Amino acid sequence: MVSSIAELISDRIGAMPAGERRAAQTLIANYPLTGLKTVAEFSAAAGVSSPTILRFVARLGFQNYPEFQSALQDELAAQLQSPASRTLNPGSAGGAASPMLEATLDNLRETFRHLTDKQLTDIAARLAERRGKTFLIGGRFTDPLARYMAAHLAIIQPDVYHLAGQESIWRDRLIDMGKRDVLVIFDIRRYQESLVRFAEKAHHRGVQIILFTDQWLSPIARFARHVIAGRTAVPSAWDSSAALFVVAETLIGAVTRQLEAAGAKRIRDLESLR
């Protein structure tokens, strides 16, 4: 049995022509609001013509557009009256996504529970402090996180470098690093030998290391000035980096705030370069 219209749509979205599928996707994207507007507005939002919307509605089994809207309204009414059911889509409540999502939400909460506000502020201050350069590097699966963070930091301040490619390449960059510089490392199980070696050498050169790792702590923690331990356990064969990702975003936010004045100017300058 099909309980919600959203469900009905995703059931049939596969058997729809391109235009109607766009309509479906637009509706799902912010459900159910688009469906409560007029046909003209709906069609404009989806980028198709009005008849396509009507055909889409007809394909879902409704006689006409008002009938479709009534159905949406009834559904909304039911949802608004039992706020408990609002927490999650009933379709995905028992589905495959749920355990994964639940685990991730738990990881996030747990990670931030063990993370004091002071820690974040300190690290952000260290990153915002523009005395030296900032380098970022990650392991096999966490390198994208380093990239992501580098891309954002590079916007609000100069001298941000992501170390990529061959081990030999970033090893050679060591020569540019000194006491005033910061090295952000992402390393979760299984910890990478090459990263540990790199971290050790950087540490000996006096580089300040900020480590993103899992709750079991990479051996790099030994050399790190700041350690962020994220929860990574999810019901799967591999480890989740979601918690670390969110911490990274939070830090980016904190740094942005600290650099407000200088950062804003820099962003304006960047805009004008385009």
Add this chain to the structure above:
Amino acid sequence: MVSSIAELISDRIGAMPAGERRAAQTLIANYPLTGLKTVAEFSAAAGVSSPTILRFVARLGFQNYPEFQSALQDELAAQLQSPASRTLNPGSAGGAASPMLEATLDNLRETFRHLTDKQLTDIAARLAERRGKTFLIGGRFTDPLARYMAAHLAIIQPDVYHLAGQESIWRDRLIDMGKRDVLVIFDIRRYQESLVRFAEKAHHRGVQIILFTDQWLSPIARFARHVIAGRTAVPSAWDSSAALFVVAETLIGAVTRQLEAAGAKRIRDLESLR
């Protein structure tokens, strides 16, 4: 300042004539649904005539009925998009990290609320279906997500390629793409012209496109077979990719499960190569 229309009504309900007061009470009774219906339905529900409804709406300060409805819809949209962040994590109030984390948790819940289990399963099936190749690409800030997903997918199946570097480089890879292939694109505001062009060309070659975007839908949605719309709003100048990241991880998990048998063997083989 009056934030919600409900508040506005209860402010002025004292100064209303009997008929309009009935209208007000009816609307409040199951707010805001009655207000989204037609004037005729509203008047029937309240047991008054249509002009009374219009006078009521006018008294609230709206020029006409559609304007009133738009206001209700906007309010509803705001309500639906930040579902009760206060219900969860009441303990962690206060810190600098908190607003960011709250927003991210909301984004996650909301993103998955709009994502049916069937959608995820379908997309995972498409990715697990080893008929052709899988290409992944992302925009300026989302490219790391493409990398991350590529790194994981590459472990459990062959023919997974991340498109990196110069636009000209990946444009040339188009020549390798055909009907049997899948292209995963990450694109959030501000949508990248180059990616749209690339998607269009790939689409014309018959490539199946899976799009990760924000709730406003990248123009690429037009060419996409599957669209995943994540919430990106956080209290900061930029957009958060955390929700998309978690969806990506969930998908990786789903694909892993579908490829269980074949994937396990592949992982063992990889291990023995080290």
Add this chain to the structure above:
DNA sequence: CAAAATACGTAACATAAGATACAGCGCTCC
């Protein structure tokens, strides 16, 4: 209690909404 003012509903109107017919286009299949 009477007179005035206000509120309300009926009915006619204008407008904008949804529905439909049709032609062009792209796609698929021979």
Add this chain to the structure above:
DNA sequence: GGAGCGCTGTATCTTATGTTACGTATTTTG
């Protein structure tokens, strides 16, 4: 490469929705 089918958009039409004018009822006030 050509014929057929199906999808999509433009333009037209129809419906019903929101709006307004006006007369009646009701309440309020002197």
